[in-house]
Every structure is written in C-alpha cells, then in structure tokens.
Amino acid sequence: MGLKKWLDRWPVYRQLTSADPLGRGAASQSARSAERTPRTSDADRVVKSICPYCAVGCGQDVYVRNGEVTQIEGDPDSPISRGRLCPKGAASEQLVNSPSRVTTVHYRRPYGTQWEELDLDTALDMIADRVIDTRRRTWQDTDEEGRYLNRTMGISHLGGATLDNEENYLIKKLYTALGAIQIENQARI
Numbered sequence: 001m002g003l004k005k006w007l008d009r010w011p012v013y014r015q016l017t018s019a020d021p022l023g024r025g026a027a028s029q030s031a032r033s034a035e036r037t038p039r040t041s042d043a044d045r046v047v048k049s050i051c052p053y054c055a056v057g058c059g060q061d062v063y064v065r066n067g068e069v070t071q072i073e074g075d076p077d078s079p080i081s082r083g084r085l086c087p088k089g090a091a092s093e094q095l096v097n098s099p100s101r102v103t104t105v106h107y108r109r110p111y112g113t114q115w116e117e118l119d120l121d122t123a124l125d126m127i128a129d130r131v132i133d134t135r136r137r138t139w140q141d142t143d144e145e146g147r148y149l150n151r152t153m154g155i156s157h158l159g160g161a162t163l164d165n166e167e168n169y170l171i172k173k174l175y176t177a178l179g180a181i182q183i184e185n186q187a188r189i
C-alpha cells in the first residue's frame with residue numbers, strides 16, 4: 001500500500017486534504033459505511049399510506065420488496081406532515097414485522113387464567129350474541145313519565161386514537177343505530 005493510500009485511511013488526513021475540511025461528509029466516512037445502502041434503495045415499489053398510530057394522520061411511504069414491507073418513511077407529498085414522522089410513526093415497520101405481533105384472536109374466559117386462541121368467526125359470533133343480549137335486556141322505550149327514549153344504557157363505546165375518520169364514521173353510525181348514547185373517543189378524554 002502506497003503512502004498516500006495509507007494516509008487516506010486516516011479521517012483527519014482526509015479532512016485536511018480534501019474538499020471536506022469540517023469532516024461532515026466523505027472525510028469522516030468509514031469504508032464500512034461507504035459500502036452501506038439504504039433499505040429503501042432495493043424496494044420493488046413504494047405504497048402511499050397513513051400512519052396508524054394517532055389522529056394526526058401523517059403520510060407514509062411504505063417500501064416493499066418481494067411482497068414484504070422493508071421500511072416505512074415519511075411521505076414528502078403529505079400536506080399534513082411534509083415528510084416527517086414522530087419516533088413512533090418512524091418505527092411503524094416494527095408494527096408490521098415484529099415477531100411478537102399478535103395475529104390471532106385471544107380470549108380469556110371468565111375466571112380463566114390463560115389466554116385461548118379463537119378463530120375469527122367464533123369470536124365475532126360471541127361478540128354479536130353479547131351485543132344482542134345486552135341490548136334486549138337493557139332497552140328503554142320510554143322514561144317513567146312516558147317520554148320516548150329508544151335507547152340502551154347497557155352499551156357504550158370508547159374509541160382509540162388509532163381509529164381513522166372512516167372507522168369513526170362507521171362506529172358512530174353503528175352504535176347510534178344500536179341505540180347507544182355513550183359513544184366517546186380516547187382523544188377527547
């Protein structure tokens with residue numbers, strides 16, 4: 001190895017002799033990091049999405065390779081967030097790919113000490129049975145003076161901030177149709 005090549009391995013030498021005197025660019029880059037490529041560079045496609053975590057609704061670019069999500073970045077085209085994501089939104093790739101992600105329905109029966117896995121159809125039937133039964137048992141046509149109520153006080157709903165506009169619209173419609181009047185959202189509490 002020649003002297004110049006040997007000296008070039010030394011960042012401060014590169015800093016003093018190159019066009020990067022402040023050592024903020026190529027002068028301070030190691031050979032290892034020079035070989036690195038961003039996870040976004042070999043994506044097959046980029047899909048536009050919205051961060052699922054809170055009601056701000058920041059725009060996301062979802063990078064996909066071979067059908068797998070490889071990285072999620074802020075979407076510069078979003079008028080809301082203009083390319084930015086908070087730390088939680090920036091980590092949403094982990095929401096998709098985490099090995100601890102729960103992908104099945106878990107149920108703990110009354111007095112049970114363990115979670116049981118249920119198939120989705122069984123879980124939905126159980127929920128529907130409980131809603132119908134509670135509504136029947138708690139339905140109020142009128143108050144004690146005969147004024148119309150047409151409501152149930154036995155069902156309430158508390159939404160979370162990860163619900164988007166469309167989900168909230170449908171939830172409000174469903175619960176109002178069921179006769180519930182206690183319909184709230186975590187974002188207001």
Ligand code: SF4
Binds near residue numbers: 052081086088090
């Ligand atoms: S990136 Fe952060 S602020 Fe934006 S929607 Fe997601 S959680 Fe909310």
